[in-house]
Amino acid sequence: MTNQPGTNMKPLIEIRDLSAGYEGRQVLRDVNLTVYERDFLGVIGPNGGGKTTLIKCILGLLKPTGGKITFHMSDGTQTTNSNDRPTLGYLPQYNTIDRKFPISVEEVILSGLSVQQKLYARFTHEQREKGRAIIERMGLEGLEKRAIGQLSGGQLQRALLGRAIISDPSVVILDEPSTYIDKRFEARLYELLAEINNDCAIILVSHDIGTVLQQVKSIACVNESLDYHPIRASQANGWRETSTAPSNCWDTARCHTASWVSIITTITPKTLRRKKANHLYGADHCPTSLLAVK
Template structure:
């Protein structure tokens, strides 16, 4: 286990958004977090990232050690891919500089990035398929290219877990398959937490599911029943077969 969330409550803008949330995240887990808008998904992520202090409860992080890491690097760390609307595309920074910023915690406050740091950035650029775009400003990138640059930043430090907040908002469906292929490769090296409103895509990709709607309902596998989804989303949802992949869709319904 790498993260334990125990009896967590949190408030946002003076309103309690989460209460009594419990969750365990394991090494190499691929956890999908779903739930209605305003249910507390992003608030939970901010608490896990340390960006928001809980009003009650605690989060425990356990150090992880990978084969390529030295003893001094054997500690818990997180990579983060934020929501698209939080990114300032006018900021004058290149692809290489974006990914390098993911190693800021690895250098001393007044130190410079080392040749080893820059080699790791080159490896991340190649892995993300961004060769030739190293010096391009982020404002000149397509949505898919920007997403891969930010994903490179999230993984360049060899984190224990990578957290992605609504990644499908960056890209069209053509690039989505490429993203999930990348995530499947990354998942061999670390845990992934994926926040999404796209129930169908999440259920196809992840190993476990947590539905957040003020409280948290956890499923250790993706065998989520239609009844459970209807109860938690208050909307009828139908399961469709499409090729070899099942899809969840909202059925016809009316809000009262």
């Protein structure tokens, strides 16, 4: 199944019949998905289901074994070459970051401009000012010169988010952004994402289903294949709520169908309790059948 174009939403990324894997082992198959202008797509699914692999394919970090990814440019042209694609902002999973790398907060944030920068060229005054504004927006004032190895987990996540948005990308991709972020900044993080979403599309990979459902406009469940469900479908004036879920949506992903569909259809008090429990215990330790299983 592929998601259908909205009435006036411009596609930014079109994924058709994508398959991908590692060393001959297939991880994704027959993935079809379109990311639209100002979309806010939540990507959920079980551990090892292929969420990060999908993101790597979009970013051009992993070559698909089949299918194609088309990027739509602001001038109306299209490309399948990831070197020519529009700027994508990326916040990688926390555990992929080498914290021993000798780089400061300011340098991490400015490194998000590297695609616009000639190799070894100095940053301009304007770029540094932009870096300062992002540092302030991320609540990192006073930590500009601190090496990333001396930051708390949440401070590092904020620096990485700053890096992801500094280049004014057309799509920001966030892989588990709330890991290590405290409650106060988590609320700010989602406020920031709502602000950013006024200008660009967001793809958010998360295990925090309650938060995902409150924030996103559409959901993709990835477990080898992909099932898509719009929560707020596009219409002439933007996005509107929908309340239907395809009953087989989660079957394909081998999730617990009834529980998932009830979560998707409405945010129930049960879901809110789940969200609270996730925050207290972490999604992986949350004892309930609402979590996806392989």
